[in-house]
Amino acid sequence: MTAQESAENSVITTKGQRRKRYESLVRDYYHDIFRYACWLTRHRPLAEDLTQETFMRAWRAFDSLQSPDAAKAWLFTILRRENARLYEKPRPELDDVDDHEASLAEAAHLEPDQLMEASMLHKAILALEPEYRDPLALQVIGGFSGEEIGVMLDLNNNTVMTRLFRARNKLRAVLDGNIESKQE
Amino acid sequence: MNEQDFEKLLQQVLKAPTPPAGLQNSLLAVASEDVNQAAPARTMAAANDSFWRRALPVAACMALLLGLAYRFQPAQDTPLSQEILRHVYAEARFLNSTDHVSLAEVNSRMGKTIKARLESSRDTDVMDVHFSKDCWIAKQVAMHLIISGDTGPVSVMMIPSQVVQQETVFNDARFTGTITPMGSGTLIVLGNRAEPLGKYTAMVQSTLHWQY
Missing domain, CATH: 3.40.1000 (Protein Transport Mog1p; Chain A)
Incomplete structure (x- = not known):
């Protein structure tokens, strides 16, 4: 084999490996990326576009990913940056709640009673201020620790933990209030 | 509702959005389509210089022919x-x-x-x-x-x-x-x-x- 053929083979192998690693990244994380995009944009079509943009950017910058362990946080960070870049202009609120409720029933196999509670909780999460909703979604969907969320949101760990605590309290208050008023 | 039930419901609700059918394939296709000019080009250019020396004139001719064939309309890349x-x-x-x-x-x-x-x-x-x-x-x-x-x-x-x-x-x-x-x-x-x-x-x- 000549030096040129050897170099060409090596390039093909590198490209193939790169593509395989990217495909594995898509399979492992696209569900969570899409879910987080849904809560970030509160609109499914935008979330779909944002997921596309995120993975397109990830593929282009794939060589900058240092370690597979960092892949998930890396993707969520790309998504947040893309969201800020593409959708920073104020936009009208679009009614996409029905879609989420359909997803809820389908995804979680809920009984009618549970669906009512889930629907209440869903609306309460949508009504949360972004400063509370965002860390909560990162924790629950992404499984990130307070420190990791702090790095992504540029907050210290104590602030993140406080916001997570308050977010849950706010949601519980809405749920408990609704349950009590139903029982009265 | 107890703590455990609340956490379970919270998980179910936040993780409820399901990606549309076909999204995964479309994301995988990103790696197959030629939308990634930056990274692979850098790898190939370094290792495979002679390939580009051969391919560039051909690509340039094809681009010229395509351009001429296209109704002479001024196209803008914005x-x-x-x-x-x-x-x-x-x-x-x-x-x-x-x-x-x-x-x-x-x-x-x-x-x-x-x-x-x-x-x-x-x-x-x-x-x-x-x-x-x-x-x-x-x-x-x-x-x-x-x-x-x-x-x-x-x-x-x-x-x-x-x-x-x-x-x-x-x-x-x-x-x-x-x-x-x-x-x-x-x-x-x-x-x-x-x-x-x-x-x-x-x-x-x-x-x-x-x-x-």
């Missing part, structure tokens, strides 16, 4: 045209959708998202729409329709504000498109390189009403 092409490639799986969307359904969606409607006419009544979705173009909500054209699917996108001052033509190896100011909004039409786009622009121009 950030908006790049964004449109990126969007269409990202949604390429919808180009061959076999759904049928009625004009009433199109208008219902357009009314909610971009506050506009298409009037019923001889052209719009027979227009074969097989995809209709609100999307995000030029930092705002836009309406994206895919209709049957003479040579293949044609994308028609309507933006509720004027984002260009004059008609702009753009293209790449596969698609050609136009961006046209239309009333208080903007119309984008995009189809295969051989598609005559003018008639779709004229059709929308004569039937589109902005409702604000």
Whole structure:
């Protein structure tokens, strides 16, 4: 084999490996990326576009990913940056709640009673201020620790933990209030 | 509700959104399509210089021939045209959708998202729409329709504000498109390189009403 053929083979192998690693990244994380995009944009079509943009950017910058362990946080960070870049202009609120409720029933196999509670909780999460909703979604969907969320949101760990605590309290208050008023 | 039930419900609700069918394939296709110019080019250029020395003149000739063949229209490569092409490639799986969307359904969606409607006419009544979705173009909500054209699917996108001052033509190896100011909004039409786009622009121009 000549030096040129050897170099060409090596390039093909590198490209193939790169593509395989990217495909594995898509399979492992696209569900969570899409879910987080849904809560970030509160609109499914935008979330779909944002997921596309995120993975397109990830593929282009794939060589900058240092370690597979960092892949998930890396993707969520790309998504947040893309969201800020593409959708920073104020936009009208679009009614996409029905879609989420359909997803809820389908995804979680809920009984009618549970669906009512889930629907209440869903609306309460949508009504949360972004400063509370965002860390909560990162924790629950992404499984990130307070420190990791702090790095992504540029907050210290104590602030993140406080916001997570308050977010849950706010949601519980809405749920408990609704349950009590139903029982009265 | 106890702590454990609350956490379980919270997980179920936050993780409920499910990706649409076909999204995974479309994301995987990113690595197959030639949308990644930066990283692989860097690897190949270093290792395979002679390949590029052979390929570049051929590519340049092909580009010249393609350019001459294309109706001598001045095409512009702007950030908006790049964004449109990126969007269409990202949604390429919808180009061959076999759904049928009625004009009433199109208008219902357009009314909610971009506050506009298409009037019923001889052209719009027979227009074969097989995809209709609100999307995000030029930092705002836009309406994206895919209709049957003479040579293949044609994308028609309507933006509720004027984002260009004059008609702009753009293209790449596969698609050609136009961006046209239309009333208080903007119309984008995009189809295969051989598609005559003018008639779709004229059709929308004569039937589109902005409702604000």
